[in-house]
Amino acid sequence: MPAPAAHVIVGAGLAGAVAARTLREEGYEGPLVLIGEEREPPYERPALSKGYLSGAEPRESLLVHPPEWYAEHEVDLRLGLPATALDPGRHEVVLRDGTRIGYAALLLATGSTPCPLDIPGAELEGVRRLRRIEDSDRLRAAFRTASRLVVLGGGWLGLETAAVARQAGLDVTVLEMTELPLLGLLGREVSAVFADLHRGHGVDLRFGVQAAEITGRGGAAEGVQLSDGTHIEADVIVVAIGDVPNTGLAHAAGLRVRDGVETDERLRTSAPGVFAAGDVACAFHPVLGRHLRVDHWANAVHQPRTAARAMLGREAAYDRLPYVFTDQYGLGMEYVGHVAPGECDRVVLRGDPGEGEFLAFWLGEGRPLAAMSVNMPGAMVPLAALVRAGRPVDPARLADAAVPPTALLDRAGPRG
Template sequence: MNTRTIVIVGTGQAGGWAAQTVRKEGFAGKVFLIGEEPHRPYERPPLSKAVLSGDASAESTCLINMEAFEKLGLDWRPNVRVTSIDRVGRQVLLSTGEPIGYDKLILCNGGRARTMNIPGADLPGLFTLRNIDDARALGAVLLPGRKIVVVGGGWIGLEVAATARKKEMDVTVVEAMTRLCERTVPSEISEYLSRLHSKYGTRVILGTGVAAFARNAAGMVVVSLSDGRELVCDAVVVGIGLIPNDELARDAGLECDGGVVVDAQCRTSDPDILAAGDVAAWHCSWGGRRMRLESWQNAQEQGIAAGRSALGIEVDHQPLPWFWSDQYDTNLQIYGMPDRSHRVVVRGDLQSDSFVLFYLDGDKVRSAMGPNAARDLRFARRLIESRKSVDPNLLADTRVAMSKV
């Protein structure tokens, strides 16, 4: 009889895949799956798109159906928080007061939406979007003809803006930096995104912060900008990033640096504690630096890797970073991590709806990105992973198929 116990903290995508993986690999011991939400493990990307628009149900985001979930034989603890980790006693303490011992502990407790510390930030009518309940609450106010202000011109803000415009709302995006998604993409992509949102009628205000929120006599939300302007709307969505939930690990004395630090085997500074998903910070060999990767791909793959590693199976989690975003009729994808030292090669017309930017280190492709170019980007991924030498002139020539580069 297997008396070993694995405790998984977090019931998002990473935690769900870790739980499935340990069972798939034949682990017959006790598996606890502990999460603060009432929902079974689910995927987050649809929340800002199909679920928010009402085109898909929240239940459609679940990783596995209830029957398959029950067959995993997990001790599932919804609506419960882990309050502390006792590394010496090898147990976690739950918010219910119950201690649970572990042989291996996997932290998949993700992150939380960053909020604003300004006057009026706690007023009704302000929303963040991180989980199913957030999507349901926000979806209820996305009605045709209403006005909404999105604070933050990053990925979550732009996806919400696109969904709101599809719902025929009046949408304004306010971004404190000088261009959209400035922290994650080059100016060519930022300019494309600005054109895209303008095309669909979204107003974009750049280089301007928000000073305060208030409510007027009519019950509308008043957004006071740093330049003195005021925007009046029915609702506000604050999409200014994510804070990793690494406090539990910090309090337990684990190494943290912008997240819980893990190695390629998903192990923390305590070999019996692993971490995966949005909370985990790891050294990316493709970018040459430590990072957290807030993506669907990493939540799944690192969750699988952590589950396998917890069982003593050798893993080497070093995936090529991949990120995608759907906005209006556009699918934008990014492979790899561009660097300012890389040479940029453009394939296609930057003013069109489809092009690819390649980032070359010498004659090797290190990163590629672009809108509505899924086929070319699949070949670009192969070039990056194979480290094949390429001719920049062939990359740029749209008359040459990517398969021939």
């Protein structure tokens, strides 16, 4: 009798490791294969631009499971051997060495890759990306000898890297094409808070600028030439201009792909028996009523649990709201919800951002679409409930510090 087909997970990052654990916890006892391109055991990435980069968190703290966990739970962990092809018709995945693995169900958890920097000099020594653990290792080593850092991109990754570098004593310049950092996500009112935070810590923020060339000598980067002719000297340059989902396997196999591998709310792709989760998935969100790709830690933690249950034929739908967190210079921020372009018509602040503690609400037709808590532990659970309810709320109550977050739903209107 032939051996039963395995449950296979392609992508040995956080999402893949969580899916493997969930399959075992849910009672799956059959063959389980976890395939990874990197040689490191599955690890979490947020600390690569925060505590691990600064040296405050040890390497072992990044691991999703201890190395021995995989053998103990009979997970066939294949590292350093990426999948190169997916054959949905034959229910097989092909590895780089030619091995073909049959699957009963397969999860794509292939993550994302930093966007390429398409300007002259981009491949010079000293130009760094920050996606893998070895990237953080090299950057931390560079911080010990460098004195000047330029960061291309004013998103979460760029700002977190800038904060660690400033605390390490480097002169830091952040270059951003838009008018403010995080402008597309947070809007002008709250983006300005992060701009002020970094300026207050000595970061040279330059907005509305574009890098035209990485200049260098002898194969090593020496600075950034802007499109307006300005030259900024640098010992290290970090490229943090966003990422793209790793959809190559899915696209070549004929799966539906948009901004990521398209799935329904159960994380099922357009190919029978194939699921997707984490950074690579563009999943239909039943609460928000749209397809959405969320490339943040919380999605990689929670989405694979739904996918694993769906792989086992259980009823499961992923409806958690998008969630983002950051820590910069001791400012702890949590954000929940999603605001599509043009959807927000008002931002309400509670508290004084200059004092370092406040709440923010993004409204659309009176309904909270997203909410943020800054240095206010315990506020996120009621804020998430408020956003999920989708009911209009009096902006005056949102701004009133006398109304506790837990009471904001008490006088909310009917769901819109």
